[in-house]
Amino acid sequence: MSDTQNTHVTGYRFSILIWVDLLILTLLTIEVAQFDFQSLTVIVALVIATIKSYLVGTHFMHLKFENKFLKAVVIGVGVLFLAVLIVLFSDYLFY
Amino acid sequence: MTSTTLSHDVHPVHFDAYGKKLGMWIFLFTEVLLFGGLFLVYAAYRFLNHDAFHEGSAELNVVVGAINPVVLLTSRLTVAMSITALQRGDSKRAINLIMWTLILAGTFMFNKYYEWYTKWEHGLFPGMDHYKELPAGKAQFFNLYFFMTGLHAIHIIIGSILLMVIAFYIKKGTINQQRYTYLENGGLYWHLVDVIWIYLFPLFYLII
Amino acid sequence: MTAIPQSGTYINFFEVKRGFMSWLVTADHKRIALLYFYAIMGFFIVAFGLGLVMRLELIAPGATILDPQTYNEVFTLHGVIMIFLFIIPGIPAIFGNFALPMLIGAPDVAFPKLNLISWYLYVLGGLLALSTLLFGDGPADTGWTFYAPYSVKTGTNVTVAVLAAFVLGFSSILTGLNFIVTMHQMRAPGMTWFKMPLFPWALYATAWIQVLATPIIGITLLMIVAERTLGLGLFDPALGGDPVLYQHLFWIYSHPAVYIMALPAMGIVSETIPVFVKKSIFGYKVIVYSSLAIAFIGYFVWGHHMFTSGMSGPARVIFSVLTFLVAIPSAIKVFNWVATLYKGAIDIKVPLLYALAFIFQFAIGGLTGLVVGALATDIHVHDTYFVVGHFHYVMFGGTGFAFFGALHFYYPKIWGRMYNLKWANIAFVIFFIGFNLVYFPMLVLGMMGMPRRYYDYLPEFTLPNLISTIGSWVLAIGLVIMLVNLINGRKGPKASTNPWQSVTLDWTHTQSPPTLYNFDETPQVERGPYDYRNYEQYLKEHNKN
Numbered sequence: 001m002s003d004t005q006n007t008h009v010t011g012y013r014f015s016i017l018i019w020v021d022l023l024i025l026t027l028l029t030i031e032v033a034q035f036d037f038q039s040l041t042v043i044v045a046l047v048i049a050t051i052k053s054y055l056v057g058t059h060f061m062h063l064k065f066e067n068k069f070l071k072a073v074v075i076g077v078g079v080l081f082l083a084v085l086i087v088l089f090s091d092y093l094f095y
Numbered sequence: 096m097t098s099t100t101l102s103h104d105v106h107p108v109h110f111d112a113y114g115k116k117l118g119m120w121i122f123l124f125t126e127v128l129l130f131g132g133l134f135l136v137y138a139a140y141r142f143l144n145h146d147a148f149h150e151g152s153a154e155l156n157v158v159v160g161a162i163n164p165v166v167l168l169t170s171r172l173t174v175a176m177s178i179t180a181l182q183r184g185d186s187k188r189a190i191n192l193i194m195w196t197l198i199l200a201g202t203f204m205f206n207k208y209y210e211w212y213t214k215w216e217h218g219l220f221p222g223m224d225h226y227k228e229l230p231a232g233k234a235q236f237f238n239l240y241f242f243m244t245g246l247h248a249i250h251i252i253i254g255s256i257l258l259m260v261i262a263f264y265i266k267k268g269t270i271n272q273q274r275y276t277y278l279e280n281g282g283l284y285w286h287l288v289d290v291i292w293i294y295l296f297p298l299f300y301l302i303i
Numbered sequence: 304m305t306a307i308p309q310s311g312t313y314i315n316f317f318e319v320k321r322g323f324m325s326w327l328v329t330a331d332h333k334r335i336a337l338l339y340f341y342a343i344m345g346f347f348i349v350a351f352g353l354g355l356v357m358r359l360e361l362i363a364p365g366a367t368i369l370d371p372q373t374y375n376e377v378f379t380l381h382g383v384i385m386i387f388l389f390i391i392p393g394i395p396a397i398f399g400n401f402a403l404p405m406l407i408g409a410p411d412v413a414f415p416k417l418n419l420i421s422w423y424l425y426v427l428g429g430l431l432a433l434s435t436l437l438f439g440d441g442p443a444d445t446g447w448t449f450y451a452p453y454s455v456k457t458g459t460n461v462t463v464a465v466l467a468a469f470v471l472g473f474s475s476i477l478t479g480l481n482f483i484v485t486m487h488q489m490r491a492p493g494m495t496w497f498k499m500p501l502f503p504w505a506l507y508a509t510a511w512i513q514v515l516a517t518p519i520i521g522i523t524l525l526m527i528v529a530e531r532t533l534g535l536g537l538f539d540p541a542l543g544g545d546p547v548l549y550q551h552l553f554w555i556y557s558h559p560a561v562y563i564m565a566l567p568a569m570g571i572v573s574e575t576i577p578v579f580v581k582k583s584i585f586g587y588k589v590i591v592y593s594s595l596a597i598a599f600i601g602y603f604v605w606g607h608h609m610f611t612s613g614m615s616g617p618a619r620v621i622f623s624v625l626t627f628l629v630a631i632p633s634a635i636k637v638f639n640w641v642a643t644l645y646k647g648a649i650d651i652k653v654p655l656l657y658a659l660a661f662i663f664q665f666a667i668g669g670l671t672g673l674v675v676g677a678l679a680t681d682i683h684v685h686d687t688y689f690v691v692g693h694f695h696y697v698m699f700g701g702t703g704f705a706f707f708g709a710l711h712f713y714y715p716k717i718w719g720r721m722y723n724l725k726w727a728n729i730a731f732v733i734f735f736i737g738f739n740l741v742y743f744p745m746l747v748l749g750m751m752g753m754p755r756r757y758y759d760y761l762p763e764f765t766l767p768n769l770i771s772t773i774g775s776w777v778l779a780i781g782l783v784i785m786l787v788n789l790i791n792g793r794k795g796p797k798a799s800t801n802p803w804q805s806v807t808l809d810w811t812h813t814q815s816p817p818t819l820y821n822f823d824e825t826p827q828v829e830r831g832p833y834d835y836r837n838y839e840q841y842l843k844e845h846n847k848n
Binding site: 094 | 547
């Protein structure tokens, strides 16, 4: 078992670029919240939040350079949480 | 892979960078689900008290609230850059960038303190008279607000301590260009705590 | 103080370092397993005693030895200790810690120090749980489920009990995390995933549940603490909260926790049966997949604990269907074990007896589980002794028996000595009869309509209760004989390194007791885990002596 440290180095400039992207998305969340999309408002907010976490995950948390297993498990945990939420709401929605 | 003879006085386990990172990720999953439980509660109570949550949200200060995501976002950048610095062998710069992260974390905490303090001045703090008189639903909004942002603040403190320890070991040279996994793991933790805020922010401050 | 052996001499893990302190700072997975063993057995005996006290109270209608409040506290403490301090950590923390690295050909777990920290957290949690006896208004009286709103209103020491469960959850998470990384990173060369024995596979599935479900109860218990200490009425309906949501969150963890308790036991059974049948396990891959399927589906069946709690109609139907789904992989395993026995050279030794008792009692527990998993019948038997009987058949008749089976199985490997086989058989028979005498009448009582968690009952329930109480004494006698026999075994004859003639790495490539890092050199794996073709030849080549 040799050193498995992945040797990919993210450049400073690239990090700053992602930072700018995230900043824009944050401002977008606040802007978008001013409009009333009725029940869609929260969905829009969560979609933007998920895009932001995707950017953080792939670039800052280096998921882009990780193996398939880790990527799959990260997605799996997200799906698991969503599934639990849906099953839980089988109680609240039909109450 | 050839079989290696294991001597008895040297621990035969190699330094396994990937294993340590995998362990950190698994730990992050537990953190995700720890907050996940709270998001389930939030979802259920928001569903049950739809209008009250809107009223509660309107009482939070969006401007003050919006400073914090930006602060955290920037601290995220400094952590990412400190990893780059260490990978390039510039440990001095790495430590400097961690210090910046800590300063930003402090800013976040001060902002949080200010926010809670204004609530306290209005009697809107757990245990105070005005808080106890909150109508059903709105009370639940503030319960969750204090519980979730409070728990998040505890995580910021834990993350800061973690980064401080890591900075110390970088200075000592234990964490270095060849073995930067601990810094990477500290960074992962920091990013995760920020990801949680990415969701907390719109769910509490931006319900119109 | 490390003893450096001369080449060729053999120093086992007991002898490497001596002294009490060397145990408290050890990072050796085998020593940590033994630390767990002594702590867990201690707590088990305490909770077993509490169970005997409860049975004694129920020997006849009316108050006999306990007042109602004490009875409530006793069954709560019995439940908390048995669940959080015995059944959940039991098999993974003791036998998983001991055998997992050896089964996959590794010198230790991935994070040895973290392993020790888990043990300290376990002890801290245990002491917190016991400390509730000592101060304030006595131990919690809520039942181990800590249901809101009662757990928020009662004056007993719920806060500390809940914090104990939180700390124990942390310990459980760290053990799970450790095992996952160990299995990913430290398998011996040649050991592919599908050459890994089934006990590690069971632990792998278990570990994922530990990691992914435990945080939910952590946060739920913290909410109870916040409600009790900070006055955040998170489950208070007057503030827009929902007490039923507490039950949801509690069972989102606590049902998967049932599989944290059961899966390792199934792993032990899968591990022991082929050894005493000298035949490859039937349907190896199917058992692997069924373990993973149980872990996954088991996450979505929590609502069947709440059929009478006021859930919506569709939710109840969905949970009932999902519950039936999770029975399938369990049944597949039972089928595979029985099929493994078919035409095997069955050698009935004590560990196999426990494994067979597991299959028998787990089948009863599983089938009665369908009765409570079905919506209509559950309404009838919910919160009766039927449920108590059901889960004791699964937890004690299943996991408990597998635990003692594993103890008899690994005994010669751990201590390098052999206990008296005849007395072990006698103890097993008494234990088995006692167990069924205690719990079978409970199933009957439940059908008759006796509710659980009362210190008193109507006169018509007397006879089954009397049988059950007498059974509890038989069970206790069986336990005492078993433990005395095991303790005496420490001075028994030296065991060979592979007394059961197993072909897995933990028996073939290690000494008894094993050396500090288990293997002299990293083993090369070529055979499947249960390949008993020409096993005598293979053992002659590989056995240590």
